[in-house]
Amino acid sequence: MLRQVETSRAIAETVALCRPEVVCAYPITPQTHIVESLAEMVKAGQLQPCEFINVESEFAALSVAIGASAAGARAYTATASQGLLFMAEAVYNAAGLGLPIVMTIGNRAIGAPINIWNDHSDSMSMRDAGWIQFYAETAQEAADLHVLAFRVAEELSCPVMVCVDGFVLTHSYEPVDILCQNEVDAYLPSFEPRQVLDPAEPVSIGAMVGPEAFLEVRYLAHHKQLRALEYIPEVSRKFQEQFGRISGGLLRTYRTEDADTIVVALGSVNGTIQDVVDDMRQGTSAVGCVSICSYRPFPLAALRAALGSARRIVVIEKSLAPGIGGILSTDVRTALSGTGIQIFTAIAGLGGRPITKASLRTLFESAEAGKLDELVFLDLHSELIQRHLERESKQRRSGPAAENLLSDIRILAAQIG
Amino acid sequence: MPQPLVKFYQTGTFTVGNRLLQKEDASVQSDELRPNALTSGHRACQGCGEALGARYALDAAMRAAKDQIIVANATGCLEVFSTPYPESSWRVPWMHSLFANAASVATGIAAAMRVKGRPEVRIVAQGGDGGTTDIGLGCLSGMFERNDDVLYVCYDNEAYMNTGVQRSSATPAAARTATTPAIGSQPGNAFGRGKSVPLIAMAHRIPYVATASVAELRDLEYKIEKATRMQGARYVHIHVPCPLGWGAEPRDTIRIARLAVETGLYPLFEAEFGTITERNPIRHLMPVEDYLRLQKRFEHLFQPGADPQWIRSIQEIANKNIQEFGLVTEATHA
């Protein structure tokens, strides 16, 4: 049913429709509304049989999910930012053990400096842990991806992270079509584990593996992700057949067929990019964009096919590899290796800095005009940078950097205003 | 355990169990058809107290749970020596996740059993002192606070043995470890440190807390079986000598464990909802020297130049335990 609802609520209701048996979570902005809704649904008897466990840390949250999943229960949790890092050991553990846990990440920047707003640094930090990673472009997709996630996770015995931009999506009120129970039941069968803790058939799970077999175990993890590249489009197709709309999949293209310049991005910023593409297409620009949904496994072949006839690519990314530049753009480069297509990286939106249509348009036009550096930081406040570097060069005891920058913002604003 | 103390007991034999007892009063270990939840073939050191303790504890849990148990194990000696790839010596469903999360993993398993309508399956979480008193304390406290239906068993050999005998918060005063070497003006582990997780467990007012020792088999089995039959969060702390880490003879494991109890250094008691309900009186009070002398980790206390105050301070610890827990009664003979 179509309802005007907060995306977090839509996610919670959709997760509930997937009949999770154990939900455990520790609160962290901006994921709180999701788990609060689930707690309410369990307490009110709307979601049952389900155990909702209030844990004492994110590390405990994922650990509880690990135990529950190993014992054959469908398990769900959610976190963001610092919380994801705090459970990092368990993140690798869940993937290594092949447990089909689904976890929502309310994408949020990682400190220091502490920042509660949206960027992709958190999920990026876990990109190689062996989890499948989906990025939601819209509120609708944020909800739908959870159904797809459980299906993919359980088929492949691999945990799945559903990444939803914090505040931008999680706290946005939009029209979302929430599925109904029998529809989801038809799409998502009950959990049939490949391994399960059961006194009737005892097994040992989690043994040490030495040099003689570790390489093979890791190769199988790699192989599993390659299988996912096949399976993900398949479940998306089935989703479309059953529910009549496109959700998930590896990637989506928008007006790329004849595009000279193609923009690539993850998540909600694609909406703004599509608006800019439409505006620019009213002129003479041949610009299009690609929204990648499955970031892990990374769709090398599909991306190469989608970008192959462009002259230049602009990667907009909400993440940064200090000292190198982009993270997503590195993967894009791999996809396009040997093609000679020029790739520009724009680091944008870090820590919740708004990404505006105006700035994006200027950026794309610069790329078209051949006036863009290969690596740019969108809307970087150069004067702040200058002041800071001067301060540091003048004295050793220059003070905490972030605090000084914030103070400079006020000083500079006062000068202008 | 609440049974009349038998004043006459056998020593110097390997006899376990008594043919004249009723089967249900006999120890689980005396049964030739015992579960052997931890079976032979594991790679523990000769004389390993933890291997012994784990078999004692889980076999008792199996009897009480009619074989319906699932085990979550923390990283450590037990986990490593029991599952040398590609073998496993566990005959029960068993899972190892991480070092710090055995309690949380057990919570998850228990939740799964509840959801699936299988309350008869009892969940046991286990770990060494490192994984319990230090890195795992947060998860343990969370499990206690929620009163999750988990029995947590800690095998306390008083240091991080698996990684090479480094100090933990369970390491006793003056003990030599790789990170508290026996040098300088205060050799070995510092005095005045350490945590009592049994007391911390009691502060959470969970349904059942007990301490046990591999030297007291029937008492250990009694406590584990009792705990297994209860609901909610339960904690049993078992003292397990480590011949390698303590610098003791493998054949002295039981003797050393018994001396720890008989000196008062390791009190045996039970508590329910935060109040002590039973304590085991010391049968034959021993001076701490008799315990310390058998272990090279304390040998610096006996060398020329050693300050006699160190042993006196350890004796004070023992005396304080005896006083606080009421370990010396009319039944005790000095």
Added chain:
Amino acid sequence: MDTEVLNKCRGWLTELFQARIHGRGGQGVVTAAEILSIAAFIEGKYAQAFPTFGSERMGAPVTAYCRIDNHPIRLREPVVTPDALIIQDATLLHRVPVFQGLADSGYVLINSAQSIPDLGIGELVKPLPPEHCCTLPATALGLEHIGRPIPNSALLGGFAAMTQLLKFESVAAAIASKFPGSLGEKNVAAASAAYRLGMERTMTHAKAS
């Protein structure tokens, strides 16, 4: 009146309409934006409402946005060029740049018992059509009808009257969906009182022009 204004008066959107709501934490700013979006949804429009967040605390300045359009909204940036401003707390007027980016024919609705000139913003709103700029004693209406000094429902009623963008019935239904039972009724009553006040003023302006 030109076609665009006529259509707006009839509640038909010809293009994207963006509202920005300013207030302080605890005044229901975020809820106001959500209710606005629900009202638009009820009328079959697409709406997107979202807040900016500081570290939450009562009394800190809060801004929320609502976009309304006839087709799905893909844009994700904050509202930089609002077509309407709702200012829930007049103490923000000279402290926060609330008028930044306001469209030339934009609407301004301020929660205050004072008049526009008395608030000291006469010059600031001079470029706007006079009927697009009003004050409304929303806090007092909240106290009267709800029993609490919460201005948001009243302001939404006033907004409906001033802009004619949405029908009052839609706003009322949206408010009722957000607040259960008698609390919903009281909030609707506050909105209704504000709507009547707003309509009187609109009529006055219409007669004058």
